[in-house]
Amino acid sequence: MAVTLKNISDICKVDISTVSRALRNDLRVKAGTREFIRAKAAELGYTPNLAARNLVSGKTLNLWMLLSGLNSPVEYEPVQFLSKSLHVKGYELLITLYHADAAKFNHLLTQLSQHVADGAFIIPSIEYSAPAYLPLLKSGFPLVFIDRQPTFENCTTVTTANKTAIKEFLSECVRAGAEKFIIISDFDNSVTRLRNQGAVEFLSENNLPFVLLDCRQSPPASLLDGFSGRLALVASSGTSVQEYYHNFIAPMKKIPEIISASFDFAPPQQDYFEHVFVAVQNFELIADYAADLMLKKIQGDKTAKTIDIPLKKIIRVK
Amino acid sequence: MAVTLKNISDICKVDISTVSRALRNDLRVKAGTREFIRAKAAELGYTPNLAARNLVSGKTLNLWMLLSGLNSPVEYEPVQFLSKSLHVKGYELLITLYHADAAKFNHLLTQLSQHVADGAFIIPSIEYSAPAYLPLLKSGFPLVFIDRQPTFENCTTVTTANKTAIKEFLSECVRAGAEKFIIISDFDNSVTRLRNQGAVEFLSENNLPFVLLDCRQSPPASLLDGFSGRLALVASSGTSVQEYYHNFIAPMKKIPEIISASFDFAPPQQDYFEHVFVAVQNFELIADYAADLMLKKIQGDKTAKTIDIPLKKIIRVK
DNA sequence: CTGAAAGCGCTTACAG
DNA sequence: CTGAAAGCGCTTACAG
Numbered sequence: 179m180a181v182t183l184k185n186i187s188d189i190c191k192v193d194i195s196t197v198s199r200a201l202r203n204d205l206r207v208k209a210g211t212r213e214f215i216r217a218k219a220a221e222l223g224y225t226p227n228l229a230a231r232n233l234v235s236g237k238t239l240n241l242w243m244l245l246s247g248l249n250s251p252v253e254y255e256p257v258q259f260l261s262k263s264l265h266v267k268g269y270e271l272l273i274t275l276y277h278a279d280a281a282k283f284n285h286l287l288t289q290l291s292q293h294v295a296d297g298a299f300i301i302p303s304i305e306y307s308a309p310a311y312l313p314l315l316k317s318g319f320p321l322v323f324i325d326r327q328p329t330f331e332n333c334t335t336v337t338t339a340n341k342t343a344i345k346e347f348l349s350e351c352v353r354a355g356a357e358k359f360i361i362i363s364d365f366d367n368s369v370t371r372l373r374n375q376g377a378v379e380f381l382s383e384n385n386l387p388f389v390l391l392d393c394r395q396s397p398p399a400s401l402l403d404g405f406s407g408r409l410a411l412v413a414s415s416g417t418s419v420q421e422y423y424h425n426f427i428a429p430m431k432k433i434p435e436i437i438s439a440s441f442d443f444a445p446p447q448q449d450y451f452e453h454v455f456v457a458v459q460n461f462e463l464i465a466d467y468a469a470d471l472m473l474k475k476i477q478g479d480k481t482a483k484t485i486d487i488p489l490k491k492i493i494r495v496k
Numbered sequence: 497m498a499v500t501l502k503n504i505s506d507i508c509k510v511d512i513s514t515v516s517r518a519l520r521n522d523l524r525v526k527a528g529t530r531e532f533i534r535a536k537a538a539e540l541g542y543t544p545n546l547a548a549r550n551l552v553s554g555k556t557l558n559l560w561m562l563l564s565g566l567n568s569p570v571e572y573e574p575v576q577f578l579s580k581s582l583h584v585k586g587y588e589l590l591i592t593l594y595h596a597d598a599a600k601f602n603h604l605l606t607q608l609s610q611h612v613a614d615g616a617f618i619i620p621s622i623e624y625s626a627p628a629y630l631p632l633l634k635s636g637f638p639l640v641f642i643d644r645q646p647t648f649e650n651c652t653t654v655t656t657a658n659k660t661a662i663k664e665f666l667s668e669c670v671r672a673g674a675e676k677f678i679i680i681s682d683f684d685n686s687v688t689r690l691r692n693q694g695a696v697e698f699l700s701e702n703n704l705p706f707v708l709l710d711c712r713q714s715p716p717a718s719l720l721d722g723f724s725g726r727l728a729l730v731a732s733s734g735t736s737v738q739e740y741y742h743n744f745i746a747p748m749k750k751i752p753e754i755i756s757a758s759f760d761f762a763p764p765q766q767d768y769f770e771h772v773f774v775a776v777q778n779f780e781l782i783a784d785y786a787a788d789l790m791l792k793k794i795q796g797d798k799t800a801k802t803i804d805i806p807l808k809k810i811i812r813v814k
Numbered sequence: 815c816t817g818a819a820a821g822c823g824c825t826t827a828c829a830g
Numbered sequence: 831c832t833g834a835a836a837g838c839g840c841t842t843a844c845a846g
Binding site for chain 1: 822823824825826
């Protein structure tokens with residue numbers, strides 16, 4: 179059994195409250211007894227029970243981060259910055275995974291409502307579990323969304339300025355000679371919606387030929403008929419670009435020069451692309467803002483706001 | 497303020513213990529009052545306080561995973577399998593990061609000794625903090641090490657059968673025509689030590705020329721004098737191979753054909769390698785065993801054992 | 815079927 | 831300087 183204050187108080191022949199004070203280094207306890215008690219406690223290998231402390235204090239100093247997995251930069255990057263900066267502020271970041279599983283996601287939200295953490299960061303990818311948020315939101319539990327936000331509610335969110343970002347990104351492709359654009363729609367969430375929207379706006383305004391295509395569906399057979407310039411393949415992730423190329427572009431008889439344009443990371447294989455551009459999000463800044471908003475919420479700030487962070491940079495990998 | 501059992505008992509005009517039983521669906525409570533109480537609780541948005549429950553039960557149903565970061569497959573792969581399988585068994589896996597920071601690592605170990613979790617998985621990368629483990633080990637706290645183990649103690653560890661693995665891996669290189677081997681020593685931990693040892697054994701036994709070199713130091717200028725065959729660059733990670741090539745091999749006047757051999761992932765750029773081999777560890781199996789051993793420890797198993805898992809496969813990326 | 819009581823391990827006014 | 835008491839929110843024998 180673990181050593182408790184009671185054990186120490188028995189051994190030291192003092193009240194349990196004196197032990198508690200001595201161990202918290204309360205100066206009201208006489209130096210002599212204080213040292214004696216601390217020595218005994220160390221000798222016995224005493225370690226406080228945080229569950230008991232939390233019960234009294236009503237806080238845990240823990241913050242949870244809910245992620246689907248750890249496979250994309252948007253999942254594993256911000257978390258590392260957050261963990262570091264929160265530690266300095268006295269909080270522990272605990273990362274939990276829901277594996278794109280709605281039941282597990284709801285289970286985590288339930289736990290959050292049961293006082294396991296003082297707040298939570300969420301990268302939501304399951305939109306159909308809206309009801310599970312409600313108890314948390316209603317109770318004012320500090321919640322900060324990262325990258326994406328649930329559609330149904332006005333929540334505090336830190337994300338990339340996606341509409342501006344995609345426009346800059348496409349300009350870069352134009353400078354690299356892109357004459358036609360395939361916007362590959364891979365996921366459906368608030369991020370991709372904004373990016374697609376921005377892309378359509380930019381390309382329309384500039385009279386550039388483009389198509390918006392679903393990554394799972396064959397493009398029209400006539401897609402590249404009569405086209406012989408440079409084609410930009412634009413998607414959220416490098417793997418999406420690569421898969422689209424493999425599945426639908428490579429099989430075509432006449433393959434144009436291709437520019438790959440993806441967010442955060444490049445396609446794993448780059449041989450068949452003329453140029454490879456990557457738009458890199460500023461995860462450090464996103465984490466900074468998120469941590470900041472979280473601490474404010476914990477201190478009672480009730481406002482909900484959305485922060486848009488500019489891209490960190492656009493790099494040409496090839 | 498959060499709703500408590502007391503609030504509900506006041507409203508329902510029953511004792512708090514009856515409320516407790518009703519909410520845990522105890523059949524001893526009359527169906528009518530049970531339903532009434534549950535309805536009221538739901539209406540008030542009651543959520544139990546897990547800190548209080550844990551205090552009574554003495555368990556948390558939480559398991560922590562201590563990682564340095566999330567940058568290598570050995571860090572982000574096992575954790576995803578673990579999280580999934582532990583959830584099924586009723587445990588939550590909470591991932592914490594120590595950022596190669598000894599102070600933070602010790603801080604996490606301290607927290608573990610304060611009853612925040614029922615056990616912990618650790619991928620240690622900081623060997624110089626041995627003393628911090630002692631209280632945990634002495635108290636019999638369930639600890640399972642993954643991939644590497646601390647040098648100072650006999651701890652339960654699940655890892656790849658590294659000595660066998662490297663031998664298979666080198667055989668593969670031989671079949672691909674490797675005639676000379678540079679074993680790049682990148683980290684110093686139980687894993688790389690075993691791999692280096694296995695490599696030296698294998699290469700000596702087979703009379704194959706090799707050198708064991710530190711990744712931070714220039715190799716002797718004469719390294720490739722008179723050599724014109726295929727050279728294998730062997731390291732724990734793809735980035736180590738790539739960096740070594742850039743720093744020390746590329747600058748040489750005469751560059752032989754090179755085979756890259758690394759664990760878990762390939763060098764990011766592969767143009768200048770003749771072949772690229774990757775030895776893939778079986779992270780799923782490692783996670784399975786680790787979960788299993790953890791549950792046994794929680795049930796009181798005191799034995800310390802080391803489990804060696806064979807490689808999942810060796811793939812030729814190029 | 816339900817209540818009163820003790821207890822989980824700790825903290826913190828309040829007395830003295 | 832130290833002790834006795836109440837309390838954090840819950841569970842669970844023990845009575846009745």
